[in-house]
Amino acid sequence: xxxxxxxxxxxxxxKRLREAERPLTGNELGKDAGVSRVAIWxxxxxxxxxxxSITGDEAGYRIKKDAASDSEPSDFLYPWEFAERExxxxxxxxxxxxxxxxxxxxxxxxAGGAVITAGTQTTGRGxxxxxxxxxxxxxxxxxxxxxGCPVIDYTRYSLMLLLAARKAIGNVxxxxxxxxxxxxxxxxxxKIAGVLTELHGEGDRLKWLSLGIGVNVNNPVPVRNMVNCxxxxxxPLSRRELLLSILEEWSALKxxxxxxxxxxxLWNRSCDGIGRTVALARNRAEEPEGGQPDGTGVFLxxxxxxxxxxxxxxxxxxxxxxxxxxRYIR
Ligand code: BTN
Numbered sequence: 083x084x085x086x087x088x089x090x091x092x093x094x095x096x097k098r099l100r101e102a103e104r105p106l107t108g109n110e111l112g113k114d115a116g117v118s119r120v121a122i123w124x125x126x127x128x129x130x131x132x133x134x135s136i137t138g139d140e141a142g143y144r145i146k147k148d149a150a151s152d153s154e155p156s157d158f159l160y161p162w163e164f165a166e167r168e169x170x171x172x173x174x175x176x177x178x179x180x181x182x183x184x185x186x187x188x189x190x191x192x193a194g195g196a197v198i199t200a201g202t203q204t205t206g207r208g209x210x211x212x213x214x215x216x217x218x219x220x221x222x223x224x225x226x227x228x229x230g231c232p233v234i235d236y237t238r239y240s241l242m243l244l245l246a247a248r249k250a251i252g253n254v255x256x257x258x259x260x261x262x263x264x265x266x267x268x269x270x271x272x273k274i275a276g277v278l279t280e281l282h283g284e285g286d287r288l289k290w291l292s293l294g295i296g297v298n299v300n301n302p303v304p305v306r307n308m309v310n311c312x313x314x315x316x317x318p319l320s321r322r323e324l325l326l327s328i329l330e331e332w333s334a335l336k337x338x339x340x341x342x343x344x345x346x347x348l349w350n351r352s353c354d355g356i357g358r359t360v361a362l363a364r365n366r367a368e369e370p371e372g373g374q375p376d377g378t379g380v381f382l383x384x385x386x387x388x389x390x391x392x393x394x395x396x397x398x399x400x401x402x403x404x405x406x407x408x409r410y411i412r
Contacts, residue, residue: 091117091125093162095143096134105142132160157320159199164326174200179207180224181280184292187226188282194228194290197329206296209265209278210365210404219300220310221321225293225332233283236291237388238342240265240279241349243293246331247275248352251297254324255314261353263381263390264403267297268354272309274298299324342386350383357381359412362392365405381408 089097094115098106108119108126115122126143130136134156135146161171177183180198187196200223203216216222227239248267252259257269267275275297282289298310300318311319340348350356360381379392379399389400390408401408 089165090162090168091115091121092128092160093165093168095122095125095129096145096162097165099136099143099145102144105139105144107142108138111143129162133158157322159201159322159325163322170195170197172196172198174198176200176202176204178205179203179294180222181207181278181292181294184224184226184294185280188228188290188292192226194226196226197223197325198226199223199325207278207294208276208296214276214278214296215301215304216296217301219302219312219318219321221295221297221299221324223295223325225295227291227293229288229291231288232286233281233288234286234387236279236281236288237386238345239291239293240277240388241345241384241386242335243295243328243332244277245345245349245352246335247277247295247297247328249331250324250327251275251311253327254319255311257314261349262355263353263384263408264388269309269314272307274309274311274314295328297324346384346386353383355381355408355410356383358410360392360408361411362401363407363409365407376406378411381410 095111098111108122111122112119126136126138136143137146159173161168161173164171172183172187174180174183177200180200180203183198184196187198200216202218203214203222206214206216206222208214225243229239244261244265244267248259248261251267251269251274255269259267259269259274262268265277265279266273275295278294280292282291298308299321300312301310303310311324358381359378361378362376364376377394379394382391382393382398385391385400389402390406392399392401
């Protein structure tokens with residue numbers, strides 16, 4: 083840690099070089115931060131080894147700038163990219179699943195608020211036991227939270243994350259993103275992101291909660307009814323900018339203390355298909371996406387516990403996520 087706003091040496095060097103209009107020497111960087119020139123040199127070497135284009139000569143260190151945007155062409159998710167919040171960020175270039183890394187952190191007693199990201203995942207997990215294709219260029223992360231609330235209130239967090247991600251994806255891609263019950267985000271009728279929630283309770287209280295989200299950003303999408311942000315925007319986009327934007331929305335929602343009814347209304351206003359007729363199919367182990375339809379109903383939105391409300395004749399059914407799939411038919 084250097085004396086400069088409690089940044090790590092890497093975060094500090096990065097910040098200074100990015101802001102600088104001229105080369106900066108190890109001596110002056112060290113002096114300003116109250117650390118040795120050797121500590122700065124180690125920080126620079128660490129950054130170079132991680133892929134940053136930093137050069138050094140007798141005039142000092144400089145970071146290579148991209149002529150067009152005046153910023154270096156990088157889209158790194160390393161913890162030191164997040165400056166003062168660095169301690170909350172954990173990054174794996176490649177891992178099996180960020181859900182597993184979150185679990186390990188939680189079991190070691192990590193505090194809530196951790197953000198676990200990965201460049202690629204070898205066994206990315208989707209809902210209902212499906213895989214989540216996790217090739218380079220996508221954004222894959224898990225939020226570890228310890229809300230200490232009753233287990234039944236966990237849905238508040240997935241509803242908020244979906245709202246936050248929907249807004250951020252819409253902003254960066256320039257297209258309107260919509261929610262689909264239970265945990266998906268769609269743009270122009272193609273899936274762009276999905277959320278997976280894992281709960282760990284103690285008695286009736288949540289011990290910890292992990293919320294994983296995968297967003298197609300620059301990665302090739304695995305199937306035709308999916309889309310990525312780059313295709314929508316017509317250019318590659320920064321995963322880091324998108325992550326920051328999601329986290330900003332997420333923090334604002336968490337801090338807002340929004341009442342449950344209002345949160346549901348907000349969610350339903352952003353959700354596709356309300357008022358449409360859907361075919362309802364129970365998910366079975368062999369058909370996690372639901373097989374033969376088990377009836378139809380009119381989709382009315384979600385309730386606060388994340389259940390879909392379906393009008394079937396004169397009755398309103400409440401359907402738990404994971405148990406059924408809905409397919410719009412009219
Ligand atoms: C779905 O739509 O089925 C949910 C997909 C969730 C994927 C994310 S990627 C980050 C986190 N790690 C995982 O293994 N899964 C979630």
